[in-house]
Structure formats: structure tokens, C-alpha cells
Amino acid sequence: MSFSTTTAGLRLAAFVAVPVLALTVACGGSDDVTGTRSHDAVADVPSPKGGSSEGASTANTPSAPSSPSAPSEKSAGKSAYYDAQVAFVQCMRAKGGYKDYPDPKLSGHLDWDKINRIGSQPGRNEGIKAGKNNVCVDELQAAMAVEPKRDQQKSYESMLAHAQCMRDNGISRFTNPVMSGGNAVPGGDPNPASPVYDPASPAYKEAREACASKLLDGLDGMQ
Incomplete structure (x- = not known):
């Protein structure tokens, strides 16, 4: 991605x-x-939104998708970073073109092993980092702003x-x-x-x- x-x-x-x-x-x-x-x-x-994005690194084949509506493990007790990453993942699933985008880890970091598996599939690398046409770039920036x-x-x-x-x-x-x-x-x-x-x-x-x-x-x- x-x-x-x-x-x-x-x-x-x-x-x-x-x-x-x-x-x-x-x-x-x-x-x-x-x-x-x-x-x-x-x-x-x-x-920013509307620009092009480069491809992400690749790996194997995807694992089973989580619910496209909201990542698992989301709760009020999570850190600001985790919550911001949840918002980014929700955007990627709802608008970014990746309904199977994986939940963030409990640490808040994205699960790159799973993301790379998705990006390795034919035709699925474009937009793997911030959504198709960078539609989720605002959510990504927000997550990075509170990254520890x-x-x-x-x-x-x-x-x-x-x-x-x-x-x-x-x-x-x-x-x-x-x-x-x-x-x-x-x-x-x-x-x-x-x-x-x-x-x-x-x-x-x-x-x-x-x-x-x-x-x-x-x-x-x-x-």
C-alpha cells in the first residue's frame, strides 16, 4: 500500500x-x-483528496473480512490514536473501496500484514493507503496527528x-x-x-x- x-x-x-x-x-x-x-x-x-497515490508493498492473499460497518474492539476506553485509526478504517471500508480493510491492532497501529495481503491481489493495490482517489486522506492525517x-x-x-x-x-x-x-x-x-x-x-x-x-x-x- x-x-x-x-x-x-x-x-x-x-x-x-x-x-x-x-x-x-x-x-x-x-x-x-x-x-x-x-x-x-x-x-x-x-x-489531498483528488490526487493520485502510490502503491503499497505487497504480500500474500487476504484474510476473512471484518464487518464493513465498524471494526471490532472499538470501545470508549481506547486511546485517541486507536479511535482515530478506527475512524480511518471505517472510511476505508465505507468510501475507500476496501470493505475488508482490517481492524487496527489494539496498539492502534494498522495491521500491515493483512493490508499487504489485500494489496497483493490483482487490481487491489491502488488506493490501499488512503482509499480510492485519497478519499480517506483526512482521516489518515487525523490519526497520524495523534500517533504516539x-x-x-x-x-x-x-x-x-x-x-x-x-x-x-x-x-x-x-x-x-x-x-x-x-x-x-x-x-x-x-x-x-x-x-x-x-x-x-x-x-x-x-x-x-x-x-x-x-x-x-x-x-x-x-x-
Whole structure:
């Protein structure tokens, strides 16, 4: 499947607003794994409603959909971040073109594993981040505005371990994250504008599954 400078929104934040989003240490081998990706490469920024959006990363096939009317686990006792993410999910289901968009986790973070599975289906990648024609961009921005701050150093170390794991599992050119302006910027494909890897390929899926535990909650789907 980019407004506040908070780190939990890393890749999401990158596509919605400023490239401060944080969502691969050096590794061996002869491939280019220095990890110095350009910040523009990770910032797929959808413009406000009416603009176009870039595709999200992909994975397997979708799980069973939740009720399209309201995500489960919604209650008055949830945090502002969780409640804002619930509003975003409701928009994605009602107006964004994804009736099976998954509930946020209890932490408030989106469930990128399930989102990526949906986006990997033919014809279902467009709009996976903010709805078709960015119809849910306002709700996404609202959620990012109340997103809890994340320890950037811990985020960097988590993504670094993940990048090393990806390379160890056959994705040899997967780049390291970098620290920029105090924020952890994700690594990943060495050339996002013309991807080297197909996230839907069996080899890539296997590597992601093997390395999923390296990423802290909220960083899954960021690189």
C-alpha cells in the first residue's frame, strides 16, 4: 500500500505528507547494501483528496473480512490514536473501496500484514493507503496527528536487524535504514522507482515471513 513527524507512522506518514516518516547494519556480500536510499524514494506522498497515490508493498492473499460497518474492539476506553485509526478504517471500508480493510491492532497501529495481503491481489493495490482517489486522506492525517512518539533509535535498530535478516534470507540487495534529522528512514528495495524485487514473489514472501519478528509493532510494512 506521509503528515505528522511521528515515527510510528513511518511509511504511511511518508506517503501522506513530509518525508519524515520512519517506516535495512551493513551486511556482507558483493551487492550494494550500503542503505543510503534517497528520502524522496520512500516518500510516496498522496496529495489531498483528488490526487493520485502510490502503491503499497505487497504480500500474500487476504484474510476473512471484518464487518464493513465498524471494526471490532472499538470501545470508549481506547486511546485517541486507536479511535482515530478506527475512524480511518471505517472510511476505508465505507468510501475507500476496501470493505475488508482490517481492524487496527489494539496498539492502534494498522495491521500491515493483512493490508499487504489485500494489496497483493490483482487490481487491489491502488488506493490501499488512503482509499480510492485519497478519499480517506483526512482521516489518515487525523490519526497520524495523534500517533504516539516512537524511540527513533530503537526503530532504526529494529529495521537494521530486519534488513540484515532479509539479506541473510536471499534478498541480497535489501538496503539498510538510515538516520536523517533524528528520524529513522526505512530501507528496502534499492531502487523504489524501478523496483529490483517483486514483493509478491515466493522468495520475497518467504524472507518477509522469516524476518517479521525483527520489526517492532508499527514498523511492519514500513520497509
